[in-house]
Amino acid sequence: MNAAEHSPVLLEPAVEMLAVRADGRYVDGTYGRGGHARRILQRLGPSGQLLVIDRDPEAIAHAQAYVADDARCVVRHAAFDELPALLRDLGWSEGVDGVLLDLGVSSPQLEAAERGFSFRREGPLDMRMDTRAGPTAAEYLAQVPERELAQVIRRYGEERFARRIARAIAAAREEAALPQTTSGLARLIAAAVPTREAGKDPATRTFQALRIAINRELEILASFLDVACDVLRPAGRLVVISFHSLEDRQVKRFMRDNARVGDLPPGVPVVPEHMRPRLQLVSKAIRPERHELEANPRARSAVMRVAERLP
Numbered sequence: 001m002n003a004a005e006h007s008p009v010l011l012e013p014a015v016e017m018l019a020v021r022a023d024g025r026y027v028d029g030t031y032g033r034g035g036h037a038r039r040i041l042q043r044l045g046p047s048g049q050l051l052v053i054d055r056d057p058e059a060i061a062h063a064q065a066y067v068a069d070d071a072r073c074v075v076r077h078a079a080f081d082e083l084p085a086l087l088r089d090l091g092w093s094e095g096v097d098g099v100l101l102d103l104g105v106s107s108p109q110l111e112a113a114e115r116g117f118s119f120r121r122e123g124p125l126d127m128r129m130d131t132r133a134g135p136t137a138a139e140y141l142a143q144v145p146e147r148e149l150a151q152v153i154r155r156y157g158e159e160r161f162a163r164r165i166a167r168a169i170a171a172a173r174e175e176a177a178l179p180q181t182t183s184g185l186a187r188l189i190a191a192a193v194p195t196r197e198a199g200k201d202p203a204t205r206t207f208q209a210l211r212i213a214i215n216r217e218l219e220i221l222a223s224f225l226d227v228a229c230d231v232l233r234p235a236g237r238l239v240v241i242s243f244h245s246l247e248d249r250q251v252k253r254f255m256r257d258n259a260r261v262g263d264l265p266p267g268v269p270v271v272p273e274h275m276r277p278r279l280q281l282v283s284k285a286i287r288p289e290r291h292e293l294e295a296n297p298r299a300r301s302a303v304m305r306v307a308e309r310l311p
């Protein structure tokens with residue numbers, strides 16, 4: 001696969017679960033290289049519509065080149081938690097019939113050395129999905145307090161040596177020797193971590209943590225989930241593919257909490273309107289099948305959850 005390509009994960013099951021209607025209105029909140037978006041367009045009839053969103057300008061350039069000519073498709077450079085405002089601007093305020101999120105980073109992002117996502121490729125410490133906004137990883141590491149950095153590495157990387165790594169980074173900063181490249185940071189982390197996990201580079205967890213922090217991935221997902229029910233029409237589907245347990249936990253909890261009746265005060269015989277569930281779970285967690293795992297190692301950690309908006 002060349003660096004500009006991305007093998008979509010759970011392609012058929014995700015589009016199946018979105019239950020695309022020929023005349024429906026859908027959102028692909030994470031366009032990437034358009035694997036899912038193109039399959040949705042194939043299922044739409046002439047009056048169907050698809051809004052595709054990505055916060056990465058390179059993904060948006062790809063969408064402009066490959067799907068924007070399709071009159072049924074609208075392309076927007078944005079984060080997916082901006083969806084309510086985007087729908088208002090488009091005049092789609094009555095909502096949509098389905099939203100798909102395929103979270104995380106794409107292969108082209110990971111494989112382009114200059115994006116700085118991978119410790120396996122020598123590049124600048126950038127790690128921003130939206131290269132037009134926000135601090136780079138190098139800028140972040142230059143100013144983040146040591147304690148906060150340790151918390152980020154522990155929480156988002158589930159790294160047991162988070163304090164040691166944060167200490168080593170702070171010490172390098174004090175000596176004006178903070179690494180400016182991916183491999184430099186990976187070496188510093190490797191020197192700070194006293195043990196090795198089989199088959200795992202010691203920088204894996206810290207790189208994941210920094211990427212999540214710099215891109216505010218969990219905050220944006222939480223702010224999207226807050227409004228997700230408002231943007232779905234009755235029977236509209238929410239399909240989310242996650243790649244690590246922190247994301248999946250948020251999605252699972254959100255779907256579960258919105259799919260159950262709140263605790264009724266004693267003596268209240270009928271569930272009042274505002275306490276009725278807003279979602280119905282469509283299936284249990286769905287994971288890629290063996291043939292997909294064999295063909296695409298990136299699918300290994302994928303979990304898909306699906307819920308449907310109740311009237």
Ligand SMILES: C[S@@+](CC[C@H](N)C(=O)[O-])C[C@H]1O[C@@H](n2cnc3c(N)ncnc32)[C@H](O)[C@@H]1O
Pocket residue numbers: 006007008009029030031032033034035036037053054055056059078079080081102103104105106107129220221
């Ligand atoms: C795993 S890829 C999606 C791949 C896509 N489904 C495909 O088949 O080509 C994730 C994409 O989501 C984008 N992304 C991640 N978080 C985002 C957010 N909060 N808002 C918008 N786009 C986001 C990334 O820039 C990346 O391009």
